[in-house]
Amino acid sequence: MAGAPRRRSAGDRRAQLVAIGLELLPTTPVQELTIDEVARRAGISRSLLFHYFASKRDYYTAVTRAAADVLREHLAPRPGLPADEQAAGMLDRYVGWVETYRDAHLAFVRGAAAGDPWVAEVYEETREALVEVTLTALDVPDDTRRRQLLRAWFAFTEDLVSQWVREPSMARAELVELLRGLLTRLLDD
């Protein structure tokens, strides 16, 4: 600890600060995360943080984007699998994710969604990307109606899984199957 280098390269320091934000995110609503606290944890002055991030918003956006990237990577379809198995696989990974992180996940999703417009924007981007990736993974036609339904289905899934984790009202397999069935019914029309 005491032997840690006092001076880091710009890239290292930036990464460290974002990492600290990611650590704090599960326990702290995004906007209650103070610059003071982050700087204290990093063992640096507030001023240095402002050297790397133009503003608090800028820092939050970076942290939120990093969190979103982790989730996206986790949910990404596994190449090589047939289209009809992708949905089940992604759903399974999603439920597993929420099971693992519970409140942390909710805090992230909801916290990102509202809070402030700039963070909401990152969240929006992520959703859009997930819709994109799912549409191609499931190999269904791409039109506005389907996109909207898919997005709404994500909202449904997000909400249902959050509730289910807290109070399982059906078997896990049943939950996944229900969501998968709903998805195909909505998209096949």
Next chain:
Amino acid sequence: MAGAPRRRSAGDRRAQLVAIGLELLPTTPVQELTIDEVARRAGISRSLLFHYFASKRDYYTAVTRAAADVLREHLAPRPGLPADEQAAGMLDRYVGWVETYRDAHLAFVRGAAAGDPWVAEVYEETREALVEVTLTALDVPDDTRRRQLLRAWFAFTEDLVSQWVREPSMARAELVELLRGLLTRLLDD
């Protein structure tokens, strides 16, 4: 204007402050609403606001609750109608509501959802109440599984309608019918 009474009764003043908050809510994310601004609009000192509301949180909660009450009242089932017409009526009113308020509604819903735990709590209460009222209005059995599905359906509806208002991807009637059909399918099981 100049003739307005300088001293109001406690109840009047409280109501006035909440009303100002409600006015500001559509254009301002909940937490960007500063005490200074509210006090300025009310023509009083900041200190007085803290006399009526123990803290900023307390004030926000009161405002959010007031907003939620307006929405709840608007969506409430019309007594006397048969159960199977209630869903269509409530959905119609909901879509109309979102059509009218658009971003304001989104700002409220999302803004309330995240932001801060205490406001989220009010939002949670409101959702719970809507689930309750809908279950009885539709006259379906009340169990955990149905409650969770209904809540998730609300999330779906909220999201889909928000998107649809921005970019109508189907006829209005079709939208309402899709939502109503999904609801009955989910609850009848």
Next chain:
DNA sequence: TAGCTTGCTGACCGTTGCTCAGCAAGCCGA
């Protein structure tokens, strides 16, 4: 050694949430 780049800090500023002692408006009994 001098000189450069650059990671880094301390002191400072305006704003915001919040406190507190106390003023004063309006109603009372005398």
Next chain:
DNA sequence: TCGGCTTGCTGAGCAACGGTCAGCAAGCTA
């Protein structure tokens, strides 16, 4: 009319926060 009570209301002031800025100093090179 006067004193006294309640209570709506204010101004000064504090601590914490986001953000700025001049300048120190670590580490490389010549």
